[in-house]
Amino acid sequence: MADNKVIKINIKRQENPESSPYWEEFEVGYRENMNVISALMEIQRNPVNSKGDKTTPVTWDMNCLEEVCGACSMVINGTARQSCTALIDQFEQPIKLEPMSTFPIVKDLQVDRSFMFDNLKRVQAWVPIDGTHDLGPGPRMPEKKRQTAYELSKCMSCGVCLEVCPNVNDKSSFMGAAAISQVRLFNLHPTGSMNKDERLDALMGVGGIAECGMAQNCVEACPQGIPLTTSIAAMQRETTFHMFKSFFGSDHQVD
Amino acid sequence: MSKQDSSFLIRRIHSLLGVIPLGVFLVQHLVVNHFATRGEEEFNTAAGFMANLPFVIFLEIFVIYLPILFHGIYGIYIAFTANYKYGYPSTFRNISFLLQRVSGVLAFIFIAIHVYQTRVQVFLGHDLDFDLVADIVANPLWLVFYIVGILATVYHFANGLWSFMITWGITQSDRAQKYMGYASLLVFIVVSVIGIQAILAFI
Numbered sequence: 021m022a023d024n025k026v027i028k029i030n031i032k033r034q035e036n037p038e039s040s041p042y043w044e045e046f047e048v049g050y051r052e053n054m055n056v057i058s059a060l061m062e063i064q065r066n067p068v069n070s071k072g073d074k075t076t077p078v079t080w081d082m083n084c085l086e087e088v089c090g091a092c093s094m095v096i097n098g099t100a101r102q103s104c105t106a107l108i109d110q111f112e113q114p115i116k117l118e119p120m121s122t123f124p125i126v127k128d129l130q131v132d133r134s135f136m137f138d139n140l141k142r143v144q145a146w147v148p149i150d151g152t153h154d155l156g157p158g159p160r161m162p163e164k165k166r167q168t169a170y171e172l173s174k175c176m177s178c179g180v181c182l183e184v185c186p187n188v189n190d191k192s193s194f195m196g197a198a199a200i201s202q203v204r205l206f207n208l209h210p211t212g213s214m215n216k217d218e219r220l221d222a223l224m225g226v227g228g229i230a231e232c233g234m235a236q237n238c239v240e241a242c243p244q245g246i247p248l249t250t251s252i253a254a255m256q257r258e259t260t261f262h263m264f265k266s267f268f269g270s271d272h273q274v275d
Numbered sequence: 276m277s278k279q280d281s282s283f284l285i286r287r288i289h290s291l292l293g294v295i296p297l298g299v300f301l302v303q304h305l306v307v308n309h310f311a312t313r314g315e316e317e318f319n320t321a322a323g324f325m326a327n328l329p330f331v332i333f334l335e336i337f338v339i340y341l342p343i344l345f346h347g348i349y350g351i352y353i354a355f356t357a358n359y360k361y362g363y364p365s366t367f368r369n370i371s372f373l374l375q376r377v378s379g380v381l382a383f384i385f386i387a388i389h390v391y392q393t394r395v396q397v398f399l400g401h402d403l404d405f406d407l408v409a410d411i412v413a414n415p416l417w418l419v420f421y422i423v424g425i426l427a428t429v430y431h432f433a434n435g436l437w438s439f440m441i442t443w444g445i446t447q448s449d450r451a452q453k454y455m456g457y458a459s460l461l462v463f464i465v466v467s468v469i470g471i472q473a474i475l476a477f478i
Binding site for chain 2 (some may be wrong): 134184185187188189190191192224225226228229230231233234235236237247249250252253254255256257258259260263268
């Protein structure tokens with residue numbers, strides 16, 4: 021490899037949540053097998069833009085560096101994905117890095133994904149096991165169900181499905197595919213299903229499942245290949261049944 | 276509906292009304308208009324029969340006007356709370372999402388004008404006959420407008436059937452949704468042909 025080969029990176033930057041964004045170009049020395057994160061680390065080490073001016077280091081989120089945590093999502097050459105698995109060799113240069121536009125920007129490429137986490141809390145995306153005494157082992161889970169649940173459990177709350185969704189925006193409060201798929205996951209769980217009516221009620225609120233527009237971008241964009249549109253359709257079916265069972269003041273809760 | 280929000284019910288009603296009664300009415304309306312292909316007399320007899328059904332004003336109000344107003348106005352709200360992602364990712368469904376909203380708004384405008392040109396004129400004393408429509412589409416601009424309006428309405432209905440099946444949880448797997456896609460394409464072609472043949476018969 022030639023030592024003087026450089027990578028051109030164009031970054032959409034923003035000083036703080038209130039200021040306006042601007043583009044800044046950087047040139048980074050090429051090394052073999054570089055990914056976007058290692059290029060960003062180079063910029064952090066030597067924050068000088070392509071004009072040779074000294075600038076502030078670029079901010080971004082990262083954690084696991086193996087596409088499991090979902091923290092380093094950003095829009096790379098127009099596609100929302102994780103920057104840790106974005107290998108420099110696979111991209112056309114200059115590489116354009118933008119923060120995800122659905123979420124409020126904290127600084128540069130760092131966004132605040134609270135909207136998604138708040139919705140996960142709202143739909144109770146967990147299995148409640150805390151009690152005043154030992155509840156003992158839960159019911160066994162059928163193997164077939166486990167296999168379905170395993171696929172859904174791959175969700176790392178990266179936010180890419182919300183980024184590509186036309187109905188997740190400032191004008192609507194739609195929660196997006198991630199939270200809906202998590203309801204399916206925890207309703208599949210034998211212990212989790214004991215609270216499934218609460219999760220379905222949450223899905224049927226403002227910003228809930230009914231606001232899905234079926235553009236089906238989420239399933240195309242999901243880096244983990246989760247069958248999100250099947251999850252949404254499955255929850256559409258569950259909420260439909262739940263609605264009919266709850267009609268006219270029925271005290272229906274859990275089957 | 277104790278712990279649930281009304282927004283869910285409203286969306287489900289919006290979805291249901293699109294098919295029953297509006298979708299059913301659309302097909303019935305185009306089929307009756309298709310009598311025009313058999314000649315002026317046949318059309319006048321068929322239209323006269325429909326217009327003189329018992330309690331017709333109540334049928335119109337509860338089966339047509341109120342559902343259309345609800346579906347149309349709430350639909351416009353839905354259309355304008357979306358933020359279309361241009362070609363990102365550029366899939367058939369992403370484009371269908373946009374077309375469903377564009378065709379819905381077009382259909383609403385078309386239907387409003389169409390009702391003014393026909394039903395309102397009849398209410399004001401014009402005879403309900405072949406010439407009422409023939410005079411409108413004698414102008415080629417109106418004819419083009421009608422053809423575009425019919426195609427938009429039929430597309431909105433056919434693609435709406437596909438999303439209706441998901442909304443109510445009937446088609447769940449990718450495979451089921453794919454086959455429903457083929458079925459809705461067939462509906463689009465068949466109903467479009469009926470509608471276009473009908474309007475062309477008025478020239």
